[in-house]
Amino acid sequence: GEDVExxxxxSVREGDSSVINCTYTDSSSTYLYWYKQEPGAxxxxxTYIFSNMDMKQDQRLTVLLNKKDKHLSLRIADTQTGDSAIxxxxxxxxNAGKSTFGDGTTLTVKP
Amino acid sequence: DGGITQSPKYLFRxxxxxxxxxxxxxxxxxxxxxxxxxxxxGLRLIYYSQxxxxxxxxxxxxxxxxxxxxxxxxxxxxxxxxxxxxxxYLCASSVLAGGTYNEQFFGPGTRLTVL
Numbered sequence: 001g002e003d004v005e006x007x008x009x010x011s012v013r014e015g016d017s018s019v020i021n022c023t024y025t026d027s028s029s030t031y032l033y034w035y036k037q038e039p040g041a042x043x044x045x046x047t048y049i050f051s052n053m054d055m056k057q058d059q060r061l062t063v064l065l066n067k068k069d070k071h072l073s074l075r076i077a078d079t080q081t082g083d084s085a086i087x088x089x090x091x092x093x094x095n096a097g098k099s100t101f102g103d104g105t106t107l108t109v110k111p
Numbered sequence: 112d113g114g115i116t117q118s119p120k121y122l123f124r125x126x127x128x129x130x131x132x133x134x135x136x137x138x139x140x141x142x143x144x145x146x147x148x149x150x151x152x153g154l155r156l157i158y159y160s161q162x163x164x165x166x167x168x169x170x171x172x173x174x175x176x177x178x179x180x181x182x183x184x185x186x187x188x189x190x191x192x193x194x195x196x197x198x199x200y201l202c203a204s205s206v207l208a209g210g211t212y213n214e215q216f217f218g219p220g221t222r223l224t225v226l
Contacts, residue, residue, distance in 0.1 A: 030211040042217030092213035103153030
């Protein structure tokens with residue numbers, strides 16, 4: 001079945017850039033997503049990328065997609081303490097009415 | 112305001128009791144989902160429904176049951192057969208039952224503690 005993997009933890013200093021990485025196995029993935037979860041809350045979509053794109057930028061967020069290597073990354077520029085959260089990578093494809101989520105990367109931003 | 116609601120936020124039950132978690136959406140979404148999240152872990156799909164009166168098992172359906180009698184409602188029952196029910200439960204919905212774009216809108220979650 002589909003699998004999405006992420007590293008579990010990332011710690012950065014305030015003002016630095018954060019890069020969160022994700023790999024996936026499903027070659028038929030058509031959309032890939034990044035969600036953010038704050039403590040005790042549900043997930044919220046941060047951004048997504050269509051599989052025929054290799055980059056998408058949205059203010060401080062940059063998503064890079066390497067479809068050949070099935071690798072997705074999320075870069076957060078000028079990381080702030082409010083960016084501390086769990087970030088989930090997810091993918092969906094034509095065969096499913098659902099997404100497959102990674103286990104989440106806990107980002108800690110130190111002042 | 113359109114959105115997805117879950118109630119209650121915190122729920123305590125004694126071991127051996129069934130408990131039903133509520134999930135309601137007014138987004139007119141066809142698809143709805145239930146996930147379980149354990150501390151420090153990712154989301155695991157319990158059940159999902161792509162259309163009214165139909166639902167499919169996810170990866171960890173044992174010990175859970177659902178119904179989808181109305182488009183806006185997808186309640187989850189945690190039965191006494193679920194061996195370790197204490198967890199954070201998240202409900203979500205998405206626009207299309209099929210298709211490829213599957214942005215999911217999440218509720219605030221219910222934290223269930225079984226004593």
